[in-house]
Amino acid sequence: MLLRPPRLEPGDTIALVAPAGPVRSRDTIERAIARLEQLHYRVLAAPHLFHNNGYLAGSDRQRLADLHRLFRHPRVKAILCARGGYGSARLIPRLDFDLVRSHPKIFIGYSDLTALHAALHTRTGLVTFHGPMAGPDLGRRDLPAFTLQSLLQVVTQPRAPGSILHPTQRAGIRTVRKGRATGPLLPANLTLLVSTLGTPYQPDFRNRILCLEEVGEPPYRIDRMLTQLLHAGLLQQAAGIAIGRCETSTSGSDAARATLEKVWEERLRPLRKPVIIGLPFGHTRFNATLPWGVRAELDATHGDLRILEPAVR
Numbered sequence: 001m002l003l004r005p006p007r008l009e010p011g012d013t014i015a016l017v018a019p020a021g022p023v024r025s026r027d028t029i030e031r032a033i034a035r036l037e038q039l040h041y042r043v044l045a046a047p048h049l050f051h052n053n054g055y056l057a058g059s060d061r062q063r064l065a066d067l068h069r070l071f072r073h074p075r076v077k078a079i080l081c082a083r084g085g086y087g088s089a090r091l092i093p094r095l096d097f098d099l100v101r102s103h104p105k106i107f108i109g110y111s112d113l114t115a116l117h118a119a120l121h122t123r124t125g126l127v128t129f130h131g132p133m134a135g136p137d138l139g140r141r142d143l144p145a146f147t148l149q150s151l152l153q154v155v156t157q158p159r160a161p162g163s164i165l166h167p168t169q170r171a172g173i174r175t176v177r178k179g180r181a182t183g184p185l186l187p188a189n190l191t192l193l194v195s196t197l198g199t200p201y202q203p204d205f206r207n208r209i210l211c212l213e214e215v216g217e218p219p220y221r222i223d224r225m226l227t228q229l230l231h232a233g234l235l236q237q238a239a240g241i242a243i244g245r246c247e248t249s250t251s252g253s254d255a256a257r258a259t260l261e262k263v264w265e266e267r268l269r270p271l272r273k274p275v276i277i278g279l280p281f282g283h284t285r286f287n288a289t290l291p292w293g294v295r296a297e298l299d300a301t302h303g304d305l306r307i308l309e310p311a312v313r
Helices: 026-038 060-072 088-094 097-102 111-124 134-138 145-156 190-195 219-231 254-271
Strands: 013-017 042-045 076-081 106-109 174-177 180-189 209-213 240-244 275-279 295-299 304-307
Touching: 013 026, 013 060, 026 042, 026 134, 060 076, 060 088, 060 097, 076 134, 088 111, 088 190, 097 111, 106 111, 106 145, 111 180, 111 190, 174 254, 180 190, 180 240, 190 209, 190 219, 209 295, 219 254, 240 254, 240 295, 254 275
Parallel strands: 013 042, 013 076, 076 106, 180 209, 209 240, 240 275
Antiparallel strands: 174 275, 180 295, 295 304
16 A cells, blocks of 8 residues: 655755765755755755765764654655665665654655665555655756656645656657556666565566666666566566666767667567656656656557656645
8 A cells, every 4th residue: 555745845844865875066965955945945954964984975874863863853744865876775674664654754866765765665655756866966057947847746746747748858758669558656776676686675566667767887787687677577577668768878879879779679679568768767867756656657659658646645
């Protein structure tokens, strides 16, 4: 059963936290804070937001304490991750799922945060949000209106958002196999999703709309991860598959990009289910917000993904 968090309203408090890698630029975070305050939200920084422990934002104990503090905090309505990187999965064994279940809140992030999405959703049923983070997204000088509007539409309105696309975002979407499919959303970074396999936090793939994104991985590694999912019989269970733009996963060359698209096609077309490539979500400036577990319709024939029910209450 889905556990929908309360919607975000003007004047509510959004907390910033770093459960994975350390903040790279304090200026970027400050721009994100200013942007949120201009939208009439209060912003609270977790105690260890700017800590640095090598490739981690503080020790596991500090990062976990921040998460628990924010889920317990009576005024915090949304928890926004600063960035991805690495480290989220290290926190999962000691996460207080009873605390999360009794204090459901909007939790937003992507990339490495896929590990926390999988654990929170699998153990509590909480609708979490694969969406823009403070550092790489909301703090950018050239933040597209599309990215911000998509986030606000999903977390502030207790009604079905409909299409994740704006008319200006339809270019570059390509159909691998036509058709329509309906099911709960499973949006994830491919590497982190594969890392959950065989763990108690592996999400349910059955009849899901699987939305995959990646960055910085050469085509052969994408092939290897998709092959692992195929060998595990998991891609076969999905109702339909949508691939993000993966804008920087091919080092920019047309030849490499063509090779990556060939990998997606060769691995996914034989599944005989709706598949499209190029939706705007994940590691891209145009980063739509996708709620975990909420029913959606993938229309691969016309290149669209529609969210069919509210993600918040």
